[in-house]
Amino acid sequence: MDDIIINNLTKDYGGGRGIFNINLNVKKGEVFGFVGTNGSGKTTTIRHIMGFLKPQEGECLVKGLDAWKKSSEIKKFVEYIPGEIAFPDLPTGTEFLKSQAELLNLKDMKRADELLKRLQLDTSANLKRMSKGMKQKTAIVASLMCDKDILILDEPTTGLDPLMRQTFLELIKEEKAKGKTIFMSSQMFDELEETCDRVALILDGKIVNIADVNKLKDTSSRSYKIEFNNVEDYTKFKKLKFKVVRDQQKYNQVTVQIAQSKINSLFEELTKFNVKFVSEVKFSLERYFKNFLQKQGGGKNV
């Protein structure tokens, strides 16, 4: 059985707000990404998985247990980093971690110490005076120190500097390597692209697409964007038998897709043209969803 199953989940807050008929399955050991704009329903979905909200329709199952009815039991194998960081009214980060360990019935703080070292976090600071990044790190430690099977993260990298973000993403990859099931939401495509097996796009409370990142990152072919200095070369090049995936006549630009084995033949041909520049176009989840939405005709900004 899959670790997280969401069946037909609906919570209508009225006025088009809420989530509607969400269906998701997260397999054991899978890293599942959840992307969408502010207010699109990411957090609401996560709150249902955590058992904080009662589904209007449908259900959430975590390891086969109803998340609402067995809310406290599922926490035995679920770790959570909330989207909004607010700590209990305690003086220092150390006190908070100690209290949290007590609530988790956790005796061994070895893992916590290790995480603190990795994130370069000094928890003796006053909780109220911590910077957003420090708070986020504290929240990450509080959540990860227990080593449970399922990890649920609500926009975990907000507030982290780029270096720390990288460290965090490495941590996630390590957790993934241990075989943990991870469900994370984010507004940033690149970090999901880097870590996730699958990514769902949620718009206005509905899941519009689920992308299989591994399949999309097709490594056998490459794409190149080429701009010519004049229109003649541009029209001449287009007549050659290359697969054009994008054509921008206005700028004399074409984007061609070519099998890795045939790259040399492309560059041989290009020597005959007056080329302004050539650049490789890497795979991007952002572009993938943008393309998808354009095809849908919505053209909404993501």
Added chain:
Amino acid sequence: MFSKALFKQSVKANWIKWLTVTVATSVMLAIVIIVLGNLAINDIRDALKDVFIQADQESEIKENSIDSYNLYLTSLDTYSMFNFLGFVTTSYDNAVAEFESENGTKPNEQQKQEIMNQVATQFSSLFPTQNGVTSEDVKQVLITILTQHENGESLDAIKLSMENWYYNTVYQNAYKLQIEDGKDEKTAVLNATFAKMVATDAISKYKQDASAEGYGYKRDDYLLIARSYINTKMYDNTYNLLKNVQGVAEEEARQYAVATKVLANTSISTYELWINEYKNAGDGNVTEEQKAEARRLASESISDQLPEKVAEALTELGNMDMYGLIIGSIFYRIAGLLLPMVFVIMTANGLLAGQVDSGSMAYVLSTPTKRRTITVTQMVYLIFALFTMFATLTATSVLSVFIAGGNNFAINYAEILLFNLGAFLTMFAFAGFCFMCSAIFNRTKYSLSIGGGLTIFSLVCTILGLFGSQVVPSAMRINAMDYFNYLSLITLFDTVSILDGGLSYLWKFGILFGVGVITFIIGIFRFDKKDLPL
């Protein structure tokens, strides 16, 4: 059902608030009890009470003076009539002689009785019928006298036996009136003896006075004599009584004696003035009702002379318990509740709604802790904090009462313990209510404005209601303000009933406890079922 870690968290989050409120309230309480205790705030009340006690005594002294004055004069009247006993016997003799001349024979025993009856009836109306002597009495006495005369006794012997009969009658009558008035046996005997003495002295004065002999007695000649006699006697009585009382200096006894003499003199003059007034208005006749009215007017005290409302207000002020008001109704029901209320409002909100609103509750709920465990733990903490707070206040108040004089203090240990219990139960009810609001609402602003708002509303109503309640003297009371008391939960903390020694505060305590229990339970159940935006 209970989480030690969460309990510790709550203690750490709230202990500074707890300490501040507990220390501040304890200090206030100690000041109220100890400092005000030394200021003797009940002095005003005691002074007023003295005034009213003295007013009662004043009335009594005046009444006694007037009664004794009247007794003195009527004794003279009565004795003067004894001079007419010769007329009575002569009339009888003449009647018998007439009977003989008419019928030719002496009257037999039964006929003699009839003649005696006629003569006695004729003369009985001449004798004064005061001090318990009725005309029927007089008639019976006259018949006895005529019988004695018939048996050959001398006029002087008859007079003497009459005198003794009169003294006894005065004594018996005075004793009867005193007992009817609710006086104890000793006082009644004392006053009856005094009355008999007045009668005796009056008659001996009459005997000494040659001018009064025969038919020359004039009542008006004796008015001043009677008054000065009574004045002297009142002075002597008071002085002799106080002289033997321990702790009263001779000078003081003399002062009181003079004061009594003055009262006697004033009342008798006033009485005479009224009697003259009635006499002039009624062509020389004064009815019994008018005499009684004159006596009442002449013996009025300060409180009788004040307008009824003012007298009532002053009486109430005299009976008011300043300590009960300040400690019970102002400290325990208002001032002492304010800071614990602030603590309860803030803490109850912070224990649930505040944590849901900020989102920090997510950390607790992401551990295998049930919602029920959270609510029960937070409830236990809130009750625990309140309990320790009031345990400290109880210790402070008991210690303060001990310092202020222990059981001699205006408020005893039992009352102070009940005050603390009542305040605790009141706060328990508010804690339950605020906790319920905290459990129902996800937003601090709603939890605070409804839970805290209604709690403070209750307090404000109690403050306003104080001006309409029985503890405020009627001179300052605005009865309409009493309606505010019906809007406040604190009204169920009935300090007046505790001080009165009644038991109605007990069922009110029960309601307060019930309100607390029910609201806590509603809060716990509601929190289990609601959506949490974490």
